[in-house]
Amino acid sequence: MFDDSELRGLLSMSPTHPVLSVYLNTDPSRGNADEYRLRLRNMLKNLTLDEDVDAVERFFRQQYDWCGRGVVVFSCAGEGWLRSYTLALPVRDLVQAGNSPVVKLLTNLLDNYGGYGVILVDKQGARAFSFHLGELVEQEGVMGKPVRHTKRGGASSVPGQRGGVAGRTDHMDEVVERNMKDAVAFALRFFEEKHIRRVLIGGTDENVAQFRALLPKAWQSLVVGDFPMSMTASHAEVLEKALAVGLAAEREHEAHLMQRLVTAAAKGEGAVTGLARTLAVVNDGRVALLVLREGLREPGQCCRECEALAPANGNTCPACGGLLAPVPDVIDLAVGRALAHGGEVQVMAPSDRLLALGEIGALLRY
Ligand SMILES: [Zn+2]
Numbered sequence: 001m002f003d004d005s006e007l008r009g010l011l012s013m014s015p016t017h018p019v020l021s022v023y024l025n026t027d028p029s030r031g032n033a034d035e036y037r038l039r040l041r042n043m044l045k046n047l048t049l050d051e052d053v054d055a056v057e058r059f060f061r062q063q064y065d066w067c068g069r070g071v072v073v074f075s076c077a078g079e080g081w082l083r084s085y086t087l088a089l090p091v092r093d094l095v096q097a098g099n100s101p102v103v104k105l106l107t108n109l110l111d112n113y114g115g116y117g118v119i120l121v122d123k124q125g126a127r128a129f130s131f132h133l134g135e136l137v138e139q140e141g142v143m144g145k146p147v148r149h150t151k152r153g154g155a156s157s158v159p160g161q162r163g164g165v166a167g168r169t170d171h172m173d174e175v176v177e178r179n180m181k182d183a184v185a186f187a188l189r190f191f192e193e194k195h196i197r198r199v200l201i202g203g204t205d206e207n208v209a210q211f212r213a214l215l216p217k218a219w220q221s222l223v224v225g226d227f228p229m230s231m232t233a234s235h236a237e238v239l240e241k242a243l244a245v246g247l248a249a250e251r252e253h254e255a256h257l258m259q260r261l262v263t264a265a266a267k268g269e270g271a272v273t274g275l276a277r278t279l280a281v282v283n284d285g286r287v288a289l290l291v292l293r294e295g296l297r298e299p300g301q302c303c304r305e306c307e308a309l310a311p312a313n314g315n316t317c318p319a320c321g322g323l324l325a326p327v328p329d330v331i332d333l334a335v336g337r338a339l340a341h342g343g344e345v346q347v348m349a350p351s352d353r354l355l356a357l358g359e360i361g362a363l364l365r366y
Helices: 004-011 033-044 050-063 104-113 170-193 205-214 235-267 275-283 330-340 352-356
Strands: 019-025 070-076 081-087 094-098 116-121 125-132 135-143 198-202 223-227 271-273 287-293 300-303 309-311 324-327 344-348 360-364
Touching: 004 104, 019 033, 019 050, 033 050, 050 070, 050 081, 094 330, 094 344, 104 235, 104 344, 116 170, 116 205, 116 235, 125 170, 125 235, 135 170, 135 235, 170 205, 198 205, 198 235, 205 223, 223 235, 235 271, 235 287, 235 344, 235 352, 235 360, 271 275, 275 287, 275 309, 275 330, 275 360, 287 330, 287 352, 300 330, 309 330, 330 344, 330 360
Parallel strands: 116 198, 198 223, 287 344
Antiparallel strands: 019 070, 019 094, 070 081, 116 125, 125 135, 271 360, 287 360, 300 309, 300 324
């Protein structure tokens, strides 16, 4: 399972040979294994790292079981290693050769889908779940004293009010309160053990409110939502709730990024959009974050003198005026250059907004 310690391991590597990074979306909604294979072959075909391409193809042929919704492979044939992560979440397709593994897309997944804790509460007990990157890691339950319902009839009950209102007694309130406190203690221990970073609470409005109020402040700030759910819900139902929150976080992050890009580019401050302007800042090594549409490929040109990248339609190098040679995919080269200069890359889902700005753009470091 991919986690923070795996991430730290990848980030601390300083390979002495090139690394091939492959992200492949294998979500069943996107097709079957034959279709993924074809997409993969197309993505790998222009690469010059033959040994790594062979290693990746061998991995998909011999080891990969085509389960999950996304897979990430890093290969460094020069050092003789290959690492793979099968994910229960879809990833955006990307193939990139470089000096180090491209981990940014994985860190995005950890940010949005890592370390979810879900707690289902009622008056007697609680069930706690931990989910990481779309998978159930563990679940545990706690059961307190039974809450006996001794009917007394009369007016409707007011939670927390003393004095024996209908259907509810002081004794019952005490039992419920003790059970809730036990549930909170149980949940906190569970969350701490499982390194939970955000919390969802499920149950009736009343139970959720009571549970939430008993949580220490530090944990209250980690609660990202609540929802009505029965104590007998399956872990698949609970996971669906956690995934919906992760997806919303992912969408929000991307929408925010897009807004930043559009606003800054319009002002001409700190961002550019469109292929020609983006290639120019890539050539200058000014890219902090390259934003592009998933699967984007464009024929282009590369200067024979200074290796600057240029769109397909130019006659001479925009940097030095030298002669240009055609390249089959200038996007791939641009991503590689941006990463080599310490930039990051964000692959986006296709959208009208992205199309309107030319499907590629960059936030600049200066
Ligand atoms: Zn040039």
